[in-house]
Amino acid sequence: MNQVELLFYGGLLIVIIGLLGVISRKNLLSILMFQELSLNGVNLVLVAGSILHHNYHGAILSFITFIVTAAEMAIAILILLLLIKKRKTLDVTFYSELKG
Amino acid sequence: MFKFTLGLSLFLPLILLLLPSQKERVVAWVNMGIQLLLLALFFTMLTNSELCEFSFTLSESLGLHYHLLIDEFNKYLILLTALIFPLVTYASIDFIKTEKKLFHLMLALSYLLIVQTFLAQNLLFFYAFWECSIVPMFFIIGIWGGGNRLLATYKFVLFTALGSILMLAAILFLVVANYKISGVFTFELQPLLRLQETLPLSAQRWAFLAFAFAFMIKIPVPPFHTWLPYAHVEAPAPGSMLLAAILLKMGAYGFIKFVLFLFPAVVEEWRLPLMAIFVLGALYGSALAFVQNDIKKIVAYSSIGHMGILMLGLVTPSESAISGAMLSMLGHGLTSAALFYSIGLLYERLHTRDLFHFGELATTMPRFSLLFFLITLSAMAVPPTLGFASEFFIFLGAISYSLKMVITSNHYLFIAVSGAAMLTILLGTLYSLRLVKYLLWGKKSEASLLRAGVRDLNLGECSVFTVLLLFIFVLGIYPQFIIESFKLAIKGLSIS
Amino acid sequence: MNIFYALLPENILVLALLLFPMIEVLKLKSKALPLTAFLLATVGALAVLAIHYQQALEVTLFYGHYQVSPNLQAIKFLLTFSLLPILLLREQIFIGHYKYYFLLLALLYGSMVMISSGSFITLFVGLALLSIPLFPLILNGPIQKESSESAIKYIIIDSTLTALFLLGIAFIYFASGKMDLTIISSDNVLYRFGCLLLLLSLFIKLAIVPFHPWSPDVYEGCDNRILYILSVTVKATIVFVLWKIFANTANFLNYPWQAIIITLSIASILVGNLSLIKQTSIKRFFAYSSIAHMGYITLILVVTNVSIETIAIIIFAYFAIYSISMLLCLLPLGNLLASADQLSLLEQFHQRSSTRSSFLSFGLLSLAGIPPFPGFWIKIVIMGYLIKCDYTLVAVIAFLASYIGIYPYFKVMGGQFFGAIKH
Amino acid sequence: MSELFLILFFPLVGFLINGLWGSRLQEKSCALIGCAFPLLSLFLLTYKTAVSDFYGVSILFTWVSFENLTIDFALKLDHLSLLMSFIVLGIGSLIHIYSTKYMHGDQSFARYFSYLNLFLFFMLLLVLANNLLVMFIGWEGVGLASYLLIGFWYKENENASSGAKAFIVNRIGDIGFLLGIFILAFHFQTINFDEINRAASTANASATMINLSALFLFIGACGKSAQLPLHVWLPDAMTGPTPVSALIHAATMVTAGIYMIVRLHPLYMQATAVLPLIAVIGTLTALLGALVATVQSDIKRVLAYSTVSQLGYMFAALGVGAFYPAMLHLFTHAFFKATxxxxxxxxxxxxxxxxxxxxxxxxxxxxxxxxxxxxxxxxxxxxxxxxxxxxxxxxxxxxxxxxxxxxxxxxxxxxxxxxxxxxxxxxxxxxxxxxxxxxxxxxxxxxxxxxxxxxxxxxxxxxxxxxxxxxxxxxxxxxxxxxxxxxxxxxxxxxxxxxxxxxxxxxxxxxxxxxxxxxxxxxxxxQKFYFDHLYEKVLLSTLRAFCKRVLATIFEVKIIEAAIWSMRDLVLFSSRRVTLLTNGQIQWYVLLILMALSLLMVWWFYV
Incomplete structure (x- = not known):
C-alpha cells in the first residue's frame, strides 16, 4: 500500500488512540493532551488527502487546525489553573457533582 | 351587530384586567353586567334568525381563516352559555372568598374561549380554543378547589389534553389528505365535508377514532370518565356549575359537528357498537350515582348518565332522537347548573358534602327544599319538565329506529340496546329520590350538623333558581319552537 | 472595494473587536464604553445587513470559500437580533464589561462566518470561533464551584466535537478531493462516513439525544444570559448550517439518513419531555426543554418535497418564537436565579408579583405548545409539512411525546398559583 | 270548548294559591280555597253537560311535530271521560270537605290542600286526555302527587321511604307505558286514542305490534293499579293521611290503569295474546289480595289489600273482554271503598x-x-x-x-x-x-x-x-x-x-x-307472600351491593384507575431512567458519544 494510504491509516490510528485516551485517563491534564493528540492525528489525514488530490486545501485546513487547537488548549489550561486553585485536584471523578 | 357582540366578548377579560383589584365587588358587578348585556345581545341576534357570519383570513397559504358562524346547532348552545355565565358570576360573588379579581378574570377568559369554540368553523381554530379552554378551568379548580385539588386539576388537564392531541393529528391528516386530493390546503369545515366520498374508508376509520376518542373523554363516556368525579368534587361551586353545564356540551357539540358531519359512513357502519358504548356508559354512570355518599359525586355521576343518553340520541339516525339530544343538551345544562348551585349553597352553609349529615331540610330551609325538589324532578325526567321532553324524544327515536331495524333486517340487538337505555330512567329515579330523601325529608340525623341558625335562601339565590326553573318548565311544556329550528339542520345530516 | 463592502457587517465587528484591547491598554476606567461599543457594533451590523438584503447582494468571495446572499444576510440579521435581549437580562457576576462584550462580539462574528461559509475551511473557522469564546463566559457563572465544573465539561465535549468534525471533513476531502459544501450522494464508503461524522458532530452541539447529557450540567453552571445564548444563538447557527449543508441536497437524503434523523429527533423530544418531570432546578428545566425543542426543529430537515426557502422560513420563525418564549421565561426570573436555582423558589410566585408570574406562565405555555400562544402555531406548521410528505406516524408519535411535556410545564406554571410544586 | 281547560285548571289554581301563600293564610281560608276550586269545576262540569252537549276534542297547542308524528296537547270529553271525571270530582270534593276537619290543627295544613288540588289537576288531565302523551303526563303527575301525599308527614323516615317506594314502583310501570307509547307511535304514526282504535281494527295492523304495545301498556297499568308483580307499594302507601288513601288509593288513581285499557279497548280486542295474560294476573292478584287481607291487623291495610283484590277483579273482567262490567265495578267500587x-x-x-x-x-x-x-x-x-x-x-x-x-x-x-x-x-x-x-x-x-x-x-x-x-x-x-x-x-x-x-x-x-x-x-x-322481602332484601340490596362492590370498587378503581396509575408509573419510571443518563462524569459522556457514533455507523452500513 503506497505512502498516502500509510499516512491516512497512521493519522486515523492516532485519532482513535487520542479518543480512547480521553475516555480512560483520570488526570484532566492528560485528557487535554490526548485531545490535542487526536486533533493532530486529523491533520495527518488532511495532509494525506491533499497529497492524493494534489491541491492545497487539505494543507491550509491543517494549518488552521493548528491555530485553533493551540487557542483551545491555551484557554483550557488556563481554566485548569483556576480549577487547581479552587478545588486542589485534577482528578476527573471529582468533577461530577452536577447530575440528574 | 355580530361583530360588536363578538368584540365585546373578546375584550371582556381586558376590561376586567384594567379594573383595580382592591374593589372586588366592582369587578364582580362589571363582569356580570357585561355578561348580561352579552346575553341580551345574543338573544336579540338569534331571534331574528338570520345566520350571522364573521371571518377574516389569517394566512391564505396555510388556509387559516378565523371563520365564525352561528348555525342551528350552536345557536342554542350559545344562548345556554350566555345564560349560565351571569348566574355563575353571581354565584361566585359569595362563594369565592380569596383572589376574587383573578377568579372573575378566569371566568371572563373561559366565556371568551367557550363562545369561540362553539362558533369556530375553522377546524384549527376550533382545536385551538378547545385546548385553550383547559387553562382557565385548570386555574379555577387549582386555586379555589377543595382538598386534593392538585390531583384533580392535573387529571383534568392531562385527560382532555391527551384527547385533543390525537384530534389535532386527525385534523392535520384530514387537511393534508384534502390537500393531496383537491390541491387546496385549508382548515375550513365545508371543503373537508366533501372529503367523505374520496377518502378510503380505512383512513376515515382512523380519523373517526381519533375524533371520537377526543370527544368521548370530554363528554365523559365511561371508560374515560374518571377525571369528572375528581374535577367536580374538588372544583368550587361556580367552577363545577360551569364545568357541568357547558364544558360537557362542548364534547357533544364537537361530536355532532366534526364526527356526524365528517364521517357519516363510519358512523353508519359502527352504529350498533357506538350505541352500545353510550348506553352502557349511561347505565354505568347512573348505577354509580346510586351508591355514592358524597352529594357532589352523585350529581357528577348522574351527569355521566344523562350525557350517555344524550349521545345515544345523537347516534340514532332519526329526526326525533337528534332533536331530543339537542334539547337534552339544554335540559341537562340547566338542571346540572341548578343542582351544583344548590350543592354549593349547602356546602357554604354546612361545610359538608356527606349525604348523611343532612336531613329535615324541608323544615329548616323550606324555600330551598321546594326549589331543590323541582330541580330533581327535571333530573328524574318527570313530565312537565325539559328533562322529560328531551328523554322522551331520544327514546322515541331510538325505539322506533330499532323497531325499523327489526322489521327491515331483523337485527334484534338494537332493541336490546335501546331497551337497556330505558332502564336509566329507573336508575335516575332511584338516585334522585335517595338524594331527596336524605337531604329534605326524614329526621335530623344525629350526625347532621344542622344548627338552628341555617338561614334559608335570600332573594338573590332564589332568583337564580327561578330563572333556571322557568326555562326548564317553559321549554318542557312547549319544546316545539326549538324543535322547529332543528328541522332544517337535521336535513343536513340526511337522516331517513 | 466590493469585497470590503460585501464583508461590511463582519468588518464592523472586527473593528469593534480591535477597539476593546485598545481600551484595556489605555486603562480607560469608564464602565459605559464597552457597552456602547458593543451596541454600536451590533446595530451597525444590523443596519448594513438590512441594506444588503435590500440590494439583494449576491457575491462569492475568496474563490467560493465565502458566500453572501440575501437569505444568508437575513439569517445573520436574525442571529444578531437574537443577541440583543442579552442586555435586558440582569447579569449575576460582574466579570468586567470589557471582557464580557468582547467575547460576545467574537461569538457573533464566529456565527456570521459560519453562516456565510462557502467551504469546510471557513465553516471550521466559524465553528471554532463560535465555541472558544464560550469557555470563559461559562466559567463566570453565579456559583464558582459549579460553573468551573461545567466549563471544564464544556471544554472537553467541545474539543472532542471539533476532533470529530475535522475527521469528517478530512474523510470527505480524502474521498472527494473537494472542500466545498455541496454534498453529493456517492456510494464511496469513506465519503458517506465522513458526512455521517459531520452530521453527528453538529448534533452534539445541538444536544440531540444520544449526545445530550453535557447540556444540562453546562446549563446548570452558567448564568441565565449565557444560558440564553447557548440555547438560542448557538443552536440557531448550527441548525442553519445543517440546513445549508444537508437540506439542499434533496436526493442525498435517501433512506438511511432520514431514518437516523427521525429516530434521533423523536428520541430527543421524548427524553427532553420525560426528564422534565422530575426536575428540581430551573436551569436544568430549561436545558431539557431546549433539547425537546431541538428535537422538533431537526424533524424539518427530513421534509423533502418543499422548496428550500420555505424550510429556511420555518427555521427562522421557529427560532424567533423559541427565543421569545425563552425571554418570556427568563426575564421575569430576573435575579431570582442569582442565589439558588430551585424550582421551589417559584411557589407562591403569583402572590409576590402577579405581572411577572403571568409573563412567566405565558412563556411556559408557549414552550408547552398550548394553542393561542406562538409555540403551538409553529409546531402545527412543522407537523403539517411532515404529514404532507406522509410521515403521519412520525407526526402522531411527535404529538404524543409533546403531550408528555404538558404536565411538567403545567406543574411549574400551576405551582406559582397553587404553591407546592411537588410531583 | 275552552271550558274543558277551565275545569282542568281550577284545581291547578287552587294548588298555586295554597302552595305559594298557604303558610300566610290561616287554616280556615286555606280550607275554603282548597274545597272551593274542585267544587267550582264540578259545578261547571255538571252545568255544561246539562246545558249543552259539548263533547269532542279541544286542542290547546301542538306539543311537537316531527315528519311522521305530530303530538298535540289536547283534551277530549266523551261519555267515558265524563263518567270518570264525575267520579274524580264528586268523590274528590267530598273528600276535600272531609279532610278540612280531619287535618284540623296540622301545622302544614295549606301544604296538604295544595298537594290534594295538584292531585286532582293531574287526575283530570289523565282522564280528559285525548292522546297517550297527555295521559302519560297525568299518569306521572298523579304518581308525583301520591309520592308527596304519602310522604306528607315527612318527619318519620319510613313515611318518606314508603312514598319513594310508591314512586319507584310506579316508574317501573311507567317505563312499560312509555315503551307501549313508542311502539304505537312507530306503528300507527299517531298516539291519539280514536285514531289508534280505528287503525287497530283495520286489517293492515300487524298482530305482533298490537300485542307488544298492549302488553307494555298493561305493564304500565300494573304499575299504577298495583297488580301482582308491582302491587307492593299500595299497602305501604297507607302511611299517608286517610283521606289521601281514600281518594288516591281507593277511588281514583288506582283505577287509572283500568280506565286506560277501557279507553283502548278496540286495540285490546285485537291483542288476542295479551288478554288471557291480563285475566290470569287479575285473578291471581284478586286471590292474593283477599288471602293477605284476611290476616291484616291494621284496618287501613285490610282495606288496602281489599282494593288490590277488587282491582284484580276488574282486570280479570278486562281479561275476558267484559269491558263494561269492569267499568261498572270500577264505578261502584269507587263509592263503597271511599265510604x-x-x-x-x-x-x-x-x-x-x-x-x-x-x-x-x-x-x-x-x-x-x-x-x-x-x-x-x-x-x-x-x-x-x-x-x-x-x-x-x-x-x-x-x-x-x-x-x-x-x-x-x-x-x-x-x-x-x-x-x-x-x-x-x-x-x-x-x-x-x-x-x-x-x-x-x-x-x-x-x-x-x-x-x-x-x-x-x-x-x-x-x-x-x-x-x-x-x-x-x-x-x-x-x-x-x-x-x-x-x-x-x-x-x-x-x-x-x-x-x-x-x-x-x-x-x-x-x-x-x-x-x-x-x-x-x-x-x-x-309475610304477604314474601313480596316485600323480595323487593327490599333481594332486589334492592343486591343492586346496591352490585353497584357498590362490583362497579364502584372493582370496575372503577381496580380497572380504570389502575390503568391510569400504571401509565403514570410507567412515565415516572422512564423519566427516572432517562435522567440517570446524565450521571455527571465527563468520560461517560464522551464514551456515550463514541458508542452512539459506532452504533449508527454499523447500522448505516448494514441497512
Whole structure:
C-alpha cells in the first residue's frame, strides 16, 4: 500500500488512540493532551488527502487546525489553573457533582 | 351587530384586567353586567334568525381563516352559555372568598374561549380554543378547589389534553389528505365535508377514532370518565356549575359537528357498537350515582348518565332522537347548573358534602327544599319538565329506529340496546329520590350538623333558581319552537 | 472595494473587536464604553445587513470559500437580533464589561462566518470561533464551584466535537478531493462516513439525544444570559448550517439518513419531555426543554418535497418564537436565579408579583405548545409539512411525546398559583 | 270548548294559591280555597253537560311535530271521560270537605290542600286526555302527587321511604307505558286514542305490534293499579293521611290503569295474546289480595289489600273482554271503598290514631252513624244482594263464566273463592270494630265533627243508590263499549246462587271467629307472600351491593384507575431512567458519544 494510504491509516490510528485516551485517563491534564493528540492525528489525514488530490486545501485546513487547537488548549489550561486553585485536584471523578 | 357582540366578548377579560383589584365587588358587578348585556345581545341576534357570519383570513397559504358562524346547532348552545355565565358570576360573588379579581378574570377568559369554540368553523381554530379552554378551568379548580385539588386539576388537564392531541393529528391528516386530493390546503369545515366520498374508508376509520376518542373523554363516556368525579368534587361551586353545564356540551357539540358531519359512513357502519358504548356508559354512570355518599359525586355521576343518553340520541339516525339530544343538551345544562348551585349553597352553609349529615331540610330551609325538589324532578325526567321532553324524544327515536331495524333486517340487538337505555330512567329515579330523601325529608340525623341558625335562601339565590326553573318548565311544556329550528339542520345530516 | 463592502457587517465587528484591547491598554476606567461599543457594533451590523438584503447582494468571495446572499444576510440579521435581549437580562457576576462584550462580539462574528461559509475551511473557522469564546463566559457563572465544573465539561465535549468534525471533513476531502459544501450522494464508503461524522458532530452541539447529557450540567453552571445564548444563538447557527449543508441536497437524503434523523429527533423530544418531570432546578428545566425543542426543529430537515426557502422560513420563525418564549421565561426570573436555582423558589410566585408570574406562565405555555400562544402555531406548521410528505406516524408519535411535556410545564406554571410544586 | 281547560285548571289554581301563600293564610281560608276550586269545576262540569252537549276534542297547542308524528296537547270529553271525571270530582270534593276537619290543627295544613288540588289537576288531565302523551303526563303527575301525599308527614323516615317506594314502583310501570307509547307511535304514526282504535281494527295492523304495545301498556297499568308483580307499594302507601288513601288509593288513581285499557279497548280486542295474560294476573292478584287481607291487623291495610283484590277483579273482567262490567265495578267500587276508608278514618280520628282492629271494639253505640256507613260499605264489598257491589260483581262473574276460553271456568271458581274471602275479612273487621268486646279502649272518644260524618253518609247512600234504579242498564248503552260475550242462560241462576251461599257461609265463620277470639295467622300470609322481602332484601340490596362492590370498587378503581396509575408509573419510571443518563462524569459522556457514533455507523452500513 503506497505512502498516502500509510499516512491516512497512521493519522486515523492516532485519532482513535487520542479518543480512547480521553475516555480512560483520570488526570484532566492528560485528557487535554490526548485531545490535542487526536486533533493532530486529523491533520495527518488532511495532509494525506491533499497529497492524493494534489491541491492545497487539505494543507491550509491543517494549518488552521493548528491555530485553533493551540487557542483551545491555551484557554483550557488556563481554566485548569483556576480549577487547581479552587478545588486542589485534577482528578476527573471529582468533577461530577452536577447530575440528574 | 355580530361583530360588536363578538368584540365585546373578546375584550371582556381586558376590561376586567384594567379594573383595580382592591374593589372586588366592582369587578364582580362589571363582569356580570357585561355578561348580561352579552346575553341580551345574543338573544336579540338569534331571534331574528338570520345566520350571522364573521371571518377574516389569517394566512391564505396555510388556509387559516378565523371563520365564525352561528348555525342551528350552536345557536342554542350559545344562548345556554350566555345564560349560565351571569348566574355563575353571581354565584361566585359569595362563594369565592380569596383572589376574587383573578377568579372573575378566569371566568371572563373561559366565556371568551367557550363562545369561540362553539362558533369556530375553522377546524384549527376550533382545536385551538378547545385546548385553550383547559387553562382557565385548570386555574379555577387549582386555586379555589377543595382538598386534593392538585390531583384533580392535573387529571383534568392531562385527560382532555391527551384527547385533543390525537384530534389535532386527525385534523392535520384530514387537511393534508384534502390537500393531496383537491390541491387546496385549508382548515375550513365545508371543503373537508366533501372529503367523505374520496377518502378510503380505512383512513376515515382512523380519523373517526381519533375524533371520537377526543370527544368521548370530554363528554365523559365511561371508560374515560374518571377525571369528572375528581374535577367536580374538588372544583368550587361556580367552577363545577360551569364545568357541568357547558364544558360537557362542548364534547357533544364537537361530536355532532366534526364526527356526524365528517364521517357519516363510519358512523353508519359502527352504529350498533357506538350505541352500545353510550348506553352502557349511561347505565354505568347512573348505577354509580346510586351508591355514592358524597352529594357532589352523585350529581357528577348522574351527569355521566344523562350525557350517555344524550349521545345515544345523537347516534340514532332519526329526526326525533337528534332533536331530543339537542334539547337534552339544554335540559341537562340547566338542571346540572341548578343542582351544583344548590350543592354549593349547602356546602357554604354546612361545610359538608356527606349525604348523611343532612336531613329535615324541608323544615329548616323550606324555600330551598321546594326549589331543590323541582330541580330533581327535571333530573328524574318527570313530565312537565325539559328533562322529560328531551328523554322522551331520544327514546322515541331510538325505539322506533330499532323497531325499523327489526322489521327491515331483523337485527334484534338494537332493541336490546335501546331497551337497556330505558332502564336509566329507573336508575335516575332511584338516585334522585335517595338524594331527596336524605337531604329534605326524614329526621335530623344525629350526625347532621344542622344548627338552628341555617338561614334559608335570600332573594338573590332564589332568583337564580327561578330563572333556571322557568326555562326548564317553559321549554318542557312547549319544546316545539326549538324543535322547529332543528328541522332544517337535521336535513343536513340526511337522516331517513 | 466590493469585497470590503460585501464583508461590511463582519468588518464592523472586527473593528469593534480591535477597539476593546485598545481600551484595556489605555486603562480607560469608564464602565459605559464597552457597552456602547458593543451596541454600536451590533446595530451597525444590523443596519448594513438590512441594506444588503435590500440590494439583494449576491457575491462569492475568496474563490467560493465565502458566500453572501440575501437569505444568508437575513439569517445573520436574525442571529444578531437574537443577541440583543442579552442586555435586558440582569447579569449575576460582574466579570468586567470589557471582557464580557468582547467575547460576545467574537461569538457573533464566529456565527456570521459560519453562516456565510462557502467551504469546510471557513465553516471550521466559524465553528471554532463560535465555541472558544464560550469557555470563559461559562466559567463566570453565579456559583464558582459549579460553573468551573461545567466549563471544564464544556471544554472537553467541545474539543472532542471539533476532533470529530475535522475527521469528517478530512474523510470527505480524502474521498472527494473537494472542500466545498455541496454534498453529493456517492456510494464511496469513506465519503458517506465522513458526512455521517459531520452530521453527528453538529448534533452534539445541538444536544440531540444520544449526545445530550453535557447540556444540562453546562446549563446548570452558567448564568441565565449565557444560558440564553447557548440555547438560542448557538443552536440557531448550527441548525442553519445543517440546513445549508444537508437540506439542499434533496436526493442525498435517501433512506438511511432520514431514518437516523427521525429516530434521533423523536428520541430527543421524548427524553427532553420525560426528564422534565422530575426536575428540581430551573436551569436544568430549561436545558431539557431546549433539547425537546431541538428535537422538533431537526424533524424539518427530513421534509423533502418543499422548496428550500420555505424550510429556511420555518427555521427562522421557529427560532424567533423559541427565543421569545425563552425571554418570556427568563426575564421575569430576573435575579431570582442569582442565589439558588430551585424550582421551589417559584411557589407562591403569583402572590409576590402577579405581572411577572403571568409573563412567566405565558412563556411556559408557549414552550408547552398550548394553542393561542406562538409555540403551538409553529409546531402545527412543522407537523403539517411532515404529514404532507406522509410521515403521519412520525407526526402522531411527535404529538404524543409533546403531550408528555404538558404536565411538567403545567406543574411549574400551576405551582406559582397553587404553591407546592411537588410531583 | 275552552271550558274543558277551565275545569282542568281550577284545581291547578287552587294548588298555586295554597302552595305559594298557604303558610300566610290561616287554616280556615286555606280550607275554603282548597274545597272551593274542585267544587267550582264540578259545578261547571255538571252545568255544561246539562246545558249543552259539548263533547269532542279541544286542542290547546301542538306539543311537537316531527315528519311522521305530530303530538298535540289536547283534551277530549266523551261519555267515558265524563263518567270518570264525575267520579274524580264528586268523590274528590267530598273528600276535600272531609279532610278540612280531619287535618284540623296540622301545622302544614295549606301544604296538604295544595298537594290534594295538584292531585286532582293531574287526575283530570289523565282522564280528559285525548292522546297517550297527555295521559302519560297525568299518569306521572298523579304518581308525583301520591309520592308527596304519602310522604306528607315527612318527619318519620319510613313515611318518606314508603312514598319513594310508591314512586319507584310506579316508574317501573311507567317505563312499560312509555315503551307501549313508542311502539304505537312507530306503528300507527299517531298516539291519539280514536285514531289508534280505528287503525287497530283495520286489517293492515300487524298482530305482533298490537300485542307488544298492549302488553307494555298493561305493564304500565300494573304499575299504577298495583297488580301482582308491582302491587307492593299500595299497602305501604297507607302511611299517608286517610283521606289521601281514600281518594288516591281507593277511588281514583288506582283505577287509572283500568280506565286506560277501557279507553283502548278496540286495540285490546285485537291483542288476542295479551288478554288471557291480563285475566290470569287479575285473578291471581284478586286471590292474593283477599288471602293477605284476611290476616291484616291494621284496618287501613285490610282495606288496602281489599282494593288490590277488587282491582284484580276488574282486570280479570278486562281479561275476558267484559269491558263494561269492569267499568261498572270500577264505578261502584269507587263509592263503597271511599265510604269504608272515610269511616275507617273517622274511627282512627276518634281513637286518637289507633289503627289496630284487635285493639278496637264496642264502637257501635259510641259512633252509630259511622257504624251504619261502615255496614253499608262492607255489605257492598261483600256482594250482598240488592247492593251495587253485588250487581257489578255478579256481572263480572257471569262474563267470566260464559267466556268461551278453556281456563275461564277455573277463573270463575277462583273469583268465587275470592268473593267468599272478601266477605270473610270485611265482616271480621266489622264485627271486631263494632261489636262490644273487652279489649275496647275506654278513653273518651275524640268528637267527630259533622263535616266529617256528612261525606261518609252521603257516600254510603250513593253506593247503595248506584246499584238500584237500573242505573247499570242506563250506563250500559250510555258507554256503548264493545261487547264480545253473550252470557249463557244458566249463568243467570248458577252464579248468584253460588256466590250468595259462599259469602253467607264466610260471614258466619267470621262471626264465629270474632266471638271466640281465635287468631290463626299462617306464616306465608303473614309475610304477604314474601313480596316485600323480595323487593327490599333481594332486589334492592343486591343492586346496591352490585353497584357498590362490583362497579364502584372493582370496575372503577381496580380497572380504570389502575390503568391510569400504571401509565403514570410507567412515565415516572422512564423519566427516572432517562435522567440517570446524565450521571455527571465527563468520560461517560464522551464514551456515550463514541458508542452512539459506532452504533449508527454499523447500522448505516448494514441497512
Amino acid at each position: 269504608l276508608f272515610l269511616s275507617a278514618g273517622a274511627i282512627i280520628h276518634a281513637l286518637h290514631g289507633e289503627q289496630d282492629i284487635y285493639k278496637m271494639g264496642g264502637l257501635a253505640k259510641k259512633m252509630p252513624w259511622n257504624m251504619v256507613a261502615f255496614l253499608l260499605g262492607s255489605l257492598c264489598l261483600a256482594g250482598v244482594p240488592l247492593t251495587s257491589g253485588f250487581i257489578s260483581k255478579e256481572a263480572i262473574l257471569m262474563h267470566t263464566y260464559s267466556h268461551s276460553h278453556s281456563y275461564s271456568q277455573t277463573l270463575t271458581i277462583l273469583l268465587l273463592i275470592t268473593a267468599a274471602l272478601t266477605a270473610f275479612y270485611i265482616s271480621k273487621t266489622f264485627f271486631l270494630v263494632f261489636l262490644p268486646s273487652k279489649n275496647g279502649s275506654e278513653k273518651p272518644l275524640h268528637a267527630i265533627a259533622f263535616a266529617m260524618s256528612l261525606p261518609v253518609i252521603a257516600l254510603a247512600i250513593l253506593s247503595i243508590v248506584v246499584g238500584l234504579f237500573h242505573i247499570p242498564a242506563f250506563m250500559e248503552n250510555y258507554l256503548n263499549l264493545a261487547k264480545s260475550i253473550t252470557i249463557k242462560e244458566e249463568a243467570h241462576i248458577l252464579i248468584p246462587a253460588l256466590s250468595l251461599s259462599l259469602s253467607a257461609f264466610a260471614i258466619a265463620i267470621a262471626y264465629l271467629i270474632t266471638v271466640k277470639q281465635i287468631k290463626i295467622v299462617p306464616k306465608i300470609l303473614e
